Amino acid sequence: MTNIAITWRRIPERYCIIGSICKTCSTKYFPLRKFCPKCRRKGKMERYQFSPRGTIYSYTKVYAPPAGFELEAPYILAIVKLDEGPMLSAQIVNTQNVEIGDRVEMVFRVIKRDEPEGLIHYGYKFEKITD
Numbered sequence: 329m330t331n332i333a334i335t336w337r338r339i340p341e342r343y344c345i346i347g348s349i350c351k352t353c354s355t356k357y358f359p360l361r362k363f364c365p366k367c368r369r370k371g372k373m374e375r376y377q378f379s380p381r382g383t384i385y386s387y388t389k390v391y392a393p394p395a396g397f398e399l400e401a402p403y404i405l406a407i408v409k410l411d412e413g414p415m416l417s418a419q420i421v422n423t424q425n426v427e428i429g430d431r432v433e434m435v436f437r438v439i440k441r442d443e444p445e446g447l448i449h450y451g452y453k454f455e456k457i458t459d
Contacts, residue, residue, distance in 0.1 A: 344377055345358065345377065345378040345380065345410070345416075345434060345452060346360065346375055346376070346377055346378075347359060347360055347361075347375075347376050347377075347378055347414060348360045348361050348373045348374060348375055348376055349373070349374055349375075349376035350364035350366065350367055350371040350372065350373055351371070351372040351373070351374055352364065352367045352370060352371040352372055353366050353367050353371065356376055356378070356412050356413055356414055357414060358378060358410070358414040358416055360375070361373060376412075378410050378411075378412050378414070379410065379411050379412065380433050380434035380452075381410070381411050381431065381432070381433050381434070381457070382408040382409050382410040382411055382431075382432055382454070383408070383409050383411075383429060383430070383431055383432070384406050384407075384408060384409075384420070384426060384427070384428055384429060384430045384432060385406070385407045385408065385409040385415055385428065386406065386407045386428060387404055387405065387406035387407070387420065387426055387428070388404070388405055388406075389402050389403070389404055389405075390402060390403050390404070390405050396440055397440070400419075403419055403420075403421075404419065404420040404423070404426050405417060405418075405419055405420075406418060406419075406420050406426070406432075406454065408432055408454055418434075418452060418453055418454050419453045419454070420432065420453070420454050420455070420456065421435065421437065421453045421454070421455050422455050422456070423455070423456045426456065430456050431456070431457050431458070432454040432455060432456055432457060433454065433455055433457045434452045434453075434454055435452070435453055435454065435455045436450060436451075436452065437450065437451070437452075437453045438450055439451045439453075
């Protein structure tokens with residue numbers, strides 16, 4: 329069973345791609361950071377909402393998933409470079425043909441369910457788009 333408090337605390341990151349920006353050097357980070365690795369204590373961090381679009385930087389097709397994701401296999405797991413620069417890993421949905429450099433957009437989906445009758449965890453995945 330998942331800790332409900334942790335699940336609720338992570339909602340901004342999982343639902344809206346909320347990260348942080350250093351107001352001193354303008355570097356953007358995902359996930360949230362409390363201090364800037366470049367500026368250290370001189371940096372002033374603020375929350376930053378990233379755009380929901382990016383580019384596939386790398387990907388793999390998962391045939392042997394971890395426990396709890398067996399029914400989704402095979403699926404595509406990618407490193408997505410957001411338009412603002414940071415990279416994150418996410419599942420790519422609704423597509424068979426994925427290539428490095430493809431444009432993608434965040435979509436809101438079920439990540440997993442705690443059975444029976446437990447929490448339903450939602451979060452971001454990405455879908456291929458044509459600009």
